[in-house]
Amino acid sequence: MTQVTVGENEGIESALRRFKRQVSKSGIFADLKRLRHHETPIEKYKRKLQQRRKARRR
Structure with missing residues (x-):
């Protein structure tokens, strides 16, 4: 959970900007967007492929 004092x-x-x-950075909104709608198998494959490419670049 994200907290800002x-x-x-x-x-x-x-x-508010810091929050x-x-x-x-924590990826909360990305998870919400992903879980909001049903993800087809091809969308899931593309998302994981993109994550692998991003991880390989680091």
Whole structure:
């Protein structure tokens, strides 16, 4: 779970920006998008193929 504590002299906008950055890095939205709709076998294959390519580049 992603949590952001707002500092005493920190604005809510900067805390919100930090929260959005942490959520995007953790991949929460990607999981939600993936689980929202049924994934066909070919879509699953393409997604895993893309993940393998991305992992190989690192």
